[in-house]
Amino acid sequence: MPHYTKPAEGSWTQHYPELGTDPVSYDDSISPEFYELEREAIFRRTWLNLGRVEQLPRKGSYFTREMDAAGTSIIVVRGMDDEVRAFHNMCRHRGNKLVWQDYPREETSGVCRQFQCKYHAWRYDLQGQCTFVQQEQEFFDLDKADYSLAAVQCEVWEGWIFVNFDASNTTPLREYLGELAWGLEGYPFDKLTQVHRYRSEIGANWKLFIDAFVEFYHAPILHSGQYQPDEAAKVASYGYEALAYGIDGPHGMVSSWGGIAPPKDPSMVKPMERELRSGLFGPWDHADLGIDELPPSVNPTRHKNWGTDSFVFFPNFMILFWKPNWVLTYHYWPTSYNTHIFEGTAYFVPPKTARERLAQEYAVVSFKEYGLQDANTLEATQSMLESNTPVKTFPLNDQEILLRHLHHTARRYVDEYQKTTLVGA
Amino acid sequence: MATTSVLPSEFADLEPFAGWALQGERARYAKRIESTMDELQAFYDAAFPRTQAALDYLDQFPLDELPEDAKHLLWLYCALITVSFPVEAWRQPRVPDSGASSIDAILEPVI
Ligand code: FES
Numbered sequence: 001m002p003h004y005t006k007p008a009e010g011s012w013t014q015h016y017p018e019l020g021t022d023p024v025s026y027d028d029s030i031s032p033e034f035y036e037l038e039r040e041a042i043f044r045r046t047w048l049n050l051g052r053v054e055q056l057p058r059k060g061s062y063f064t065r066e067m068d069a070a071g072t073s074i075i076v077v078r079g080m081d082d083e084v085r086a087f088h089n090m091c092r093h094r095g096n097k098l099v100w101q102d103y104p105r106e107e108t109s110g111v112c113r114q115f116q117c118k119y120h121a122w123r124y125d126l127q128g129q130c131t132f133v134q135q136e137q138e139f140f141d142l143d144k145a146d147y148s149l150a151a152v153q154c155e156v157w158e159g160w161i162f163v164n165f166d167a168s169n170t171t172p173l174r175e176y177l178g179e180l181a182w183g184l185e186g187y188p189f190d191k192l193t194q195v196h197r198y199r200s201e202i203g204a205n206w207k208l209f210i211d212a213f214v215e216f217y218h219a220p221i222l223h224s225g226q227y228q229p230d231e232a233a234k235v236a237s238y239g240y241e242a243l244a245y246g247i248d249g250p251h252g253m254v255s256s257w258g259g260i261a262p263p264k265d266p267s268m269v270k271p272m273e274r275e276l277r278s279g280l281f282g283p284w285d286h287a288d289l290g291i292d293e294l295p296p297s298v299n300p301t302r303h304k305n306w307g308t309d310s311f312v313f314f315p316n317f318m319i320l321f322w323k324p325n326w327v328l329t330y331h332y333w334p335t336s337y338n339t340h341i342f343e344g345t346a347y348f349v350p351p352k353t354a355r356e357r358l359a360q361e362y363a364v365v366s367f368k369e370y371g372l373q374d375a376n377t378l379e380a381t382q383s384m385l386e387s388n389t390p391v392k393t394f395p396l397n398d399q400e401i402l403l404r405h406l407h408h409t410a411r412r413y414v415d416e417y418q419k420t421t422l423v424g425a
Numbered sequence: 426m427a428t429t430s431v432l433p434s435e436f437a438d439l440e441p442f443a444g445w446a447l448q449g450e451r452a453r454y455a456k457r458i459e460s461t462m463d464e465l466q467a468f469y470d471a472a473f474p475r476t477q478a479a480l481d482y483l484d485q486f487p488l489d490e491l492p493e494d495a496k497h498l499l500w501l502y503c504a505l506i507t508v509s510f511p512v513e514a515w516r517q518p519r520v521p522d523s524g525a526s527s528i529d530a531i532l533e534p535v536i
C-alpha cells in the first residue's frame with residue numbers, strides 16, 4: 001500500500017504513458033556524438049536560465065557568461081530603460097571578445113555606460129548599437145547602424161533571466177515554461193536577496209547529476225550517515241515515497257514530505273541542528289514572505305507533511321522550494337559529454353540577527369555536505385556506464401519517474417532536431 | 426607577552442581557537458580538511474557548549490553593525506558548523522566517499 005495516493009493508473013509512471021515502464025539505456029549520457037546533437041537540439045534551441053534580475057541591480061549593470069554548451073560567450077546587461085538584454089560577446093569589427101578582464105575565458109561583471117572594445121576602441125551602447133568607430137573615414141561606406149552587437153533573445157519571468165540562442169525561436173518564455181511555472185507566479189522571489197552560490201566541476205554527464213537530484217529513493221541510503229543512527233535505520237526501512245509528481249511537456253516536479261521542524265524528538269537530529277534550530281530543510285523558524293498562501297504549484301497537494309518541492313525546467317534549471325521559505329536553484333552547464341559545471345544557489349530572506357544568519361549557514365553547509373556525497377557517486381556511475389560491460393539497460397522504479405522523463409525528453413528533442421535537419425538532405 | 430585578542434573578551438576561553446575565525450566558507454572548509462580529527466574535536470568540545478552564549482552575545486547588535494571582534498565570533502561559529510559534520514556524522518575530516526570532488530563557495534554574504 002502506498003503511503004501517499006497514486007494516480008488511478010496505479011503508478012505515476014503509467015499516468016504518463018509516453019514514458020513507458022521498460023528499463024532504459026543511458027547511451028545518451030556516454031556519447032560525444034549524442035552530446036554534440038544535444039548542443040544543437042537543446043542548448044541552442046531552448047530557454048536557458050542565467051539567474052536573477054537582482055544580479056543586475058542598476059542601469060548599466062552587466063555580467064558575462066561563458067556558454068560552452070551553446071558554443072558562445074554572452075553579455076547580459078540592464079539598459080538605461082531598465083530592460084535586460086543579451087548579446088553575443090563579440091566586437092563587430094574583427095571579432096575580438098568585447099567584455100572581459102585579464103583572462104578572456106573568465107566571466108566578469110560590473111557597471112558601465114557603454115562597451116568599448118580593447119582592440120581598436122569601437123564602442124557600443126547598452127542596447128547594442130555601435131556608437132563609435134575609430135577613424136571611421138578610413139572605412140568603405142560603413143554605416144554604424146549595420147554593426148550592432150548580435151542580439152540573443154532574452155526574457156525575464158518572475159525576475160528570472162532566460163536567454164534563447166535560436167534566433168528563429170517564436171515561443172515566448174512564459175509559454176515555454178508552461179503550467180508548472182504559471183503556478184509559481186506570485187512567489188516573492190524578490191524578497192530572497194541573501195545569496196550563497198556554490199560551484200563544482202563534475203565528472204559526469206549533465207543529465208546524470210539532474211537524475212541524482214530528482215529522486216529521493218537514494219536519500220535514506222546514500223545519505224544515511226547524516227542521520228542519527230536510530231533515525232537512519234528507521235528511514236531506511238520506510239524507504240521513500242513522494243507526495244506527488246507532475247509533468248508538463250519537457251518540465252517536471254516532485255513534491256516531497258520531510259524536514260518536520262522542530263522535530264518531535266530532538267534526539268532525531270544532530271546536536272548542532274538543535275543548537276542552531278536549523279537543518280538541511282532550512283531554519284526551523286520560518287522566514288516571513290509576506291504572502292497569505294503559497295502559489296498553487298508549491299505543495300500542490302497542500303499536504304501537512306510537505307517539506308520541499310523540486311521543479312525541473314528543461315533542460316538544466318531546477319528550483320527547490322523549502323517549507324521554511326527559502327529557495328535553492330541548481331544549474332548544470334555541460335562542458336563535454338562527461339563533464340559539466342554544477343551551480344547551487346541558495347536564496348534567503350536577509351537575516352536580521354546573527355542567530356538567523358547562522359541558521360541559514362547551517363542549511364547551506366548541509367546542502368554542500370549532501371552534494372559532495374551525490375557528486376562523487378556520479379563519477380562512479382559515469383565511469384561504469386562508459387565501461388565496456390554487456391549491461392545496456394537499467395530498470396527505473398516509480399519514484400524515479402523524473403529521470404525517465406528527463407532522458408526521454410532529451411532524446412525527443414534530439415530526434416525532432418534530426419528529423420527537421422535531415423529533411424531535404 | 427602582549428597579545429591582541431581576536432574575540433570579544435567574554436569569549437577569552439575560545440581565544441586558543443581564534444584561528445577558526447575565518448571569513449568565507451572556502452577558507453573554513455580548507456582548514457577543516459587540513460586538520461586532524463583530534464584538532465576538530467578539541468575545537469568542537471570548546472566551542473559547542475558556548476553556542477547559546479555566543480548567539481545571545483551576537484544578537485545584541487544588528488547584523489550589519491557587528492563590531493570587528495563580534496564578526497570574528499560569528500565566523501568562528503560558521504566554522505563550528507563546518508566542523509560539526511566531521512565530529513557529529515562522518516568521524517573523519519572529509520565527507521566519506523567524496524574523493525576528489527569539491528564544491529566551492531563562489532558567492533557569499535559579506536558578513
Ligand atoms: S576588434 Fe573590436 S575594435 Fe577592432
Ligand SMILES: [Fe+2]
Binds near residue numbers: 222
Ligand atoms: Fe542526494
